[in-house]
Each structure stands twice: as C-alpha cells, then as structure tokens.
Amino acid sequence: MMSIRSSWCRGLAVATIVIVSGVGVTSATSNTAVQNKTTWKTMDEYRKDYVRPTSIPFPTENPYSAEKVRLGEMLFFDPRLSGSNYISCASCHNPSMSWGDGLPRGIGHGMTILGRRTPTILNSAWTELLMWDGRKVSLEDQAMGPIAADVEMNQPVEKLVEKLSSIETYKVLFNIAFPGEGISLDTIAKAIATFERTIVSGIAPFDRWIAGDEHAISESAKRGFYLFNTKANCATCHSGWNLTDGSFQDIGMPDADVGRIKILDMPRMNHAFKTPTLRDVSRRGPYMHDGSVPSLTAVMEHYNRGGAVKRESLSEDVRPLNLTTAEITDVVEFMKTLTGDDQPIRLPILPMADQSSSAKPATVGQRK
Amino acid sequence: MRNYIILAAAIATVTNVAFAAGSTTVNQADKKFSTTELTINKGDVIVFKNDDPFTHNVFSQSPGIAFELKVQKPGESSEIVFAREGTGEVKCAIHPQMKLKLTVK
Numbered sequence: 001m002m003s004i005r006s007s008w009c010r011g012l013a014v015a016t017i018v019i020v021s022g023v024g025v026t027s028a029t030s031n032t033a034v035q036n037k038t039t040w041k042t043m044d045e046y047r048k049d050y051v052r053p054t055s056i057p058f059p060t061e062n063p064y065s066a067e068k069v070r071l072g073e074m075l076f077f078d079p080r081l082s083g084s085n086y087i088s089c090a091s092c093h094n095p096s097m098s099w100g101d102g103l104p105r106g107i108g109h110g111m112t113i114l115g116r117r118t119p120t121i122l123n124s125a126w127t128e129l130l131m132w133d134g135r136k137v138s139l140e141d142q143a144m145g146p147i148a149a150d151v152e153m154n155q156p157v158e159k160l161v162e163k164l165s166s167i168e169t170y171k172v173l174f175n176i177a178f179p180g181e182g183i184s185l186d187t188i189a190k191a192i193a194t195f196e197r198t199i200v201s202g203i204a205p206f207d208r209w210i211a212g213d214e215h216a217i218s219e220s221a222k223r224g225f226y227l228f229n230t231k232a233n234c235a236t237c238h239s240g241w242n243l244t245d246g247s248f249q250d251i252g253m254p255d256a257d258v259g260r261i262k263i264l265d266m267p268r269m270n271h272a273f274k275t276p277t278l279r280d281v282s283r284r285g286p287y288m289h290d291g292s293v294p295s296l297t298a299v300m301e302h303y304n305r306g307g308a309v310k311r312e313s314l315s316e317d318v319r320p321l322n323l324t325t326a327e328i329t330d331v332v333e334f335m336k337t338l339t340g341d342d343q344p345i346r347l348p349i350l351p352m353a354d355q356s357s358s359a360k361p362a363t364v365g366q367r368k
Numbered sequence: 369m370r371n372y373i374i375l376a377a378a379i380a381t382v383t384n385v386a387f388a389a390g391s392t393t394v395n396q397a398d399k400k401f402s403t404t405e406l407t408i409n410k411g412d413v414i415v416f417k418n419d420d421p422f423t424h425n426v427f428s429q430s431p432g433i434a435f436e437l438k439v440q441k442p443g444e445s446s447e448i449v450f451a452r453e454g455t456g457e458v459k460c461a462i463h464p465q466m467k468l469k470l471t472v473k
Binding site for chain 2: 039128129134236245246247248249264266268269272315316317
C-alpha cells in the first residue's frame with residue numbers, strides 16, 4: 001500500500017515538473033525537411049519567392065521626405081562627423097565598393113583595425129536588427145554608434161551638435177528637414193537613417209531572370225539557384241529577394257568572437273551572427289563576420305564540410321552537404337548573378353563654415 | 369503493473385487539470401507566429417508548435433511573462449504555463465522578425 005501511494009505522489013510530482021518546465025513533447029523529424037527530396041519544389045515555384053518589393057518601407061516615426069534624404073546624404077559623406085574630421089560613414093560604407101570597404105575587418109580612428117568586417121548598407125531598410133550581433137534595433141539607433149565609438153569615428157556626441165551648428169547652412173537644412181526641431185542627435189540620426197533607406201540594390205541579372213528573361217543568367221547559374229534552394233540548403237537563411245531572413249545563426253566559424261550571446265544571453269546565440277544579404281556578394285569579399293574566408297568557393301567549402309567547429313549552438317542547417325565540385329561551381333555562378341546595375345552616386349556638396357573673416361578655424365568639438 | 373497504471377492515471381489527471389485551465393496553441397510557420405497578438409488568463413497554457421522545416425527558439429524578456437523555451441526542432445511542441453500577469457513581446461531568438469504581443473490577465 002505504501003509503495004502504491006508513494007508512486008502516485010512521485011507520478012504527480014514528475015507530471016507537475018514536466019508541465020511547468022515546459023519540456024518538449026511529441027516527436028517529429030529531427031532533420032530539416034530540405035534533406036527530404038520529396039519536399040523539394042519545382043524551379044518555377046522557388047522563383048516566386050524572390051520577387052523584388054515595389055516600395056521601400058519607411059517607419060511612421062521617421063517618414064520619408066526628400067529634404068531628409070538630401071540632408072542625410074550630406075551627413076553620411078561628411079567627415080566632420082568624426083573626432084578627427086577625417087572619417088565619414090562613407091569611409092567604410094563606400095558607395096564605390098557596394099557600400100562596404102573590401103577589407104577583412106574595418107579600420108577606424110588612428111587606423112585601428114576593428115573587430116569585425118564592415119557590412120554593406122544595401123537594402124538596410126528591410127533589416128530588422130543592425131550590426132553582426134544585432135545590438136541596434138533600428139537604423140536610427142545604429143547611426144550614432146560608429147560616430148561615438150572611440151575606435152571608429154571617435155566623436156564625442158555631446159560636441160557633435162555644437163560642431164554642426166557652427167556651420168550656418170546646416171542649421172538651415174535641418175530647419176527645412178525637421179521644422180522647429182533644429183539640430184539634435186535625434187534629427188542627425190533620423191536624417192542619416194532616411195538616406196540609408198534609399199540605398200537599394202540595382203537590378204541584377206538574377207532579377208531579370210526572376211521577372212521572366214530566360215536568357216538573363218547561364219544554365220549553370222540556374223542549376224546553382226536550384227541547388228541553393230534544395231541540396232545546398234542556403235535558402236533556409238539566405239531567403240527571399242534580399243537573400244537573407246535576418247536570422248542569427250552559429251555557422252561553425254572557428255574564431256573566438258562569440259557574437260550575439262553578449263547581447264542576448266541564450267545558449268543558441270553563442271557564436272551566432274546575423275545572416276547578411278547576398279546582393280553584390282561577388283564584389284564584397286572577403287567573407288564572414290571576420291573576413292577570414294577569402295572567396296565564394298571557400299565559403300561553399302566551409303558549408304559543404306558542415307562548418308569548421310561542432311558545438312551545441314551550431315545550427316542544424318549547417319551540416320555536411322555532399323556537394324560535388326560541379327555543384328559548388330553552379331552555386332557560385334548563381335551568386336555572381338546577384339550583382340546589381342547600381343549607378344555611380346553623385347557626391348553631395350557639403351556645407352562649409354564661412355572662413356572669409358579671421359574667425360577661428362572650424363575645429364569645434366574635435367577630440368584632441 | 370498496477371503501480372504503473374496508477375502512475376499513468378496520475379499523470380493523465382494532472383495533465384487534464386492543466387489543460388482545463390485553458391490552452392492555446394501558437395504555431396510557427398514561414399518564420400511567423402500564427403497570431404501576432406494573444407490575450408490569455410493567468411494560469412493558462414500556451415503550446416508553441418514548430419511547423420517550420422528549421423529550428424526556432426521562442427522566448428520573452430518582458431517582465432512578468434519572461435521565459436525561454438529550449439530550441440525546437442521541426443515538428444516539436446513545447447508548452448509553458450503563464451502563472452503571472454503581465455504583458456510583453458514573445459520572440460524567436462533566431463528569427464527576430466517573429467513577434468507576438470502577449471497579455472496575461
């Protein structure tokens with residue numbers, strides 16, 4: 001009798017703990033469905049997933065205006081937003097290099113080599129979280145980060161407003177773009193963010209093929225596209241017209257950078273970094289968050305191996321793919337079709353302080 | 369054998385009691401929650417089911433409703449009891465565009 005009663009109590013206790021702790025129930029496929037060929041769609045069905053959007057989203061808190069874009073463009077290209085008066089946003093986010101810098105890791109104030117590779121700003125209007133570790137929640141939030149960081153633009157933000165206010169034309173431009181608000185860190189960030197949202201990839205040969213031009217890309221690239229969506233499993237994360245779902249994944253890179261876990265302390269975020277766009281990817285090496293992978297073929301080889309490191313946080317979708325050399329070539333050929341017909345950008349004429357009298361030079365707010 | 373039957377009955381009873389408190393299923397498919405807003409009562413259960421072909425990691429850091437589910441492989445379900453009142457956002461750590469506004473009253 002005693003043993004029955006105690007087993008009842010134990011059962012009750014176990015059941016309660018099971019439910020309250022929210023332990024996973026049910027069974028299911030432990031592998032992703034992409035491994036199962038019966039779930040593969042047709043080429044034409046996949047093509048439907050890659051249609052470009054017809055408009056750029058602007059947030060209601062910071063709606064589009066031509067005046068904001070014009071002002072934001074000036075600020076983006078203005079090196080006076082840095083403590084040295086030498087580095088602008090465009091120094092690293094260079095329009096001539098697909099809005100990156102072609103370096104394995106960025107270079108900041110005093111030629112300091114930074115910890116991670118400069119991301120492109122292409123299509124950032126559609127990006128949920130910014131930075132490799134997702135620590136910035138909007139473009140407005142992100143804009144001041146590099147400006148203030150001592151290893152990047154090294155500009156004390158409390159002096160930035162004073163510095164820009166000493167240039168009369170900026171005061172006028174801010175009053176036009178933000179009537180009644182004037183120059184503030186908030187309006188500076190809003191102007192830069194609005195400009196950045198207008199930076200959208202040009203039409204790529206891939207886009208023309210998606211739109212129905214069967215001659216726009218090679219047969220190898222078409223095979224590569226199909227592999228991308230099936231056996232190579234790329235589209236699990238590099239999905240949609242912008243070739244990214246913005247997800248944070250540990251893809252098994254061997255370096256010491258632990259990525260997003262410093263921002264969101266959950267085991268799965270260990271060594272997790274944001275999935276970047278693949279637009280213009282063949283122009284934007286070297287690759288990965290630390291710029292350590294030199295070529296697209298090397299990227300494919302990393303994934304074909306199932307990553308360089310096995311650990312608990314590793315994404316289940318990073319696993320040996322058994323791609324042949326020919327298949328890897330096809331996927332790389334596909335990625336080369338993602339380069340847009342981006343036009344040269346016309347640099348803005350920046351407002352300069354009036355130096356016609358013996359006024360002191362414009363070094364207001366410069367860090368010594 | 370009788371002990372095992374009683375044990376199973378005990379678990380079944382407790383399970384039924386938990387579900388009788390109110391249970392809602394939220395599915396995850398196409399990197400979205402099946403609903404973007406949900407209101408439940410204190411003590412209710414939400415079953416999060418992963419209907420996507422890849423992993424999700426549902427959590428919330430909002431006060432009162434904070435929780436973290438272990439990673440869910442495709443097809444897996446996890447349930448969580450919301451014992452306190454609160455309101456906030458439920459998200460997926462892997463896919464930041466997945467958001468669900470939850471109110472527990």
